[in-house]
Amino acid sequence: MRTLIGAALAAAGLTLVPMSAASAAEIGPSTQGAASSATVSDVLKAYPGSRQVAPDKVAADGFSVTVQTSGHLSSAAVERMGAAPRCDYGHLCLFVNGLTYDFYECETTRVLGWYGASYFINNQTPGTVASFYNEDYSLRWTSTAYEEGTFDATPIGSVKPC
Template identity: 45%
Template sequence: MNIVKPAVLLLAATALVAGGTAAATAAKPGGTRVTSLRQTTDQILAGHPEPLKVTADQVRYDGLTVTAAPRGGAALKDLACDYGHLCMVVRGTKFDFYKCQTWNVTNWTGDGPFTNNQTPGTVARFFNQDGSVRWTSTAYEAGTATWDPIWSLRPC
């Protein structure tokens, strides 16, 4: 298993959010929402490089799209998940994974829906802190999961 060590990358991402991102978003309408979504994403998705694109409602990475709950604080209930993707809602935020790699996560708490809409038979693995498998999902499968304590996942 090829798990990226998150400490150094997380510190770099945190420094960028604290520095350049706050100044850049302050000048844009809706900047507070962009900063808030980015900070939430950084807190939940540990140790991954800078996103490719950040908008008021989404943060896009290479292999992952993170979508915020709609304005007004309503919970995300739509878990539409494209074919070939693994989707879930964690703390009111939708994660749509579509790249086969190990993703380190942190602060995943509570319960939430998931949909494994990958090629039939594809196994998504969710790992404990020590790297052991906590649970698996074989496509196609949908349901509700308990996210804590998930420390990493591999969609395929």
């Protein structure tokens, strides 16, 4: 489902490693200042009850979303470099369309505008199963901690970390 929110969220960039570690072909368009604020606003609208806790971060019940402002790193680039982005122990982290989703509570969350190749780190307690659902709420796939890699976010509709 490509929504207006999805299009705005896709315009944000995601930095996972220093620019010198990736080629220009692996880094997408950069966004600065006002574009970042607009994207944070869109994240706030997408998740009612969420709140802005930093210039680039929104907190909601059970998860946070960080808007990256300096460039989007493709999931293929992450794999080629052999360096995964950071994800705290006990968390499920998803890097989708220039946004970092950090899930830390066991609640099903509806997501909007997810599509394309993305990266995940399931750094929860060993054996914890995260479930990913299609837009119609049917199970799409699962990940058992510890696991990391790429996934196709089209058309993920909701996530349950455990």
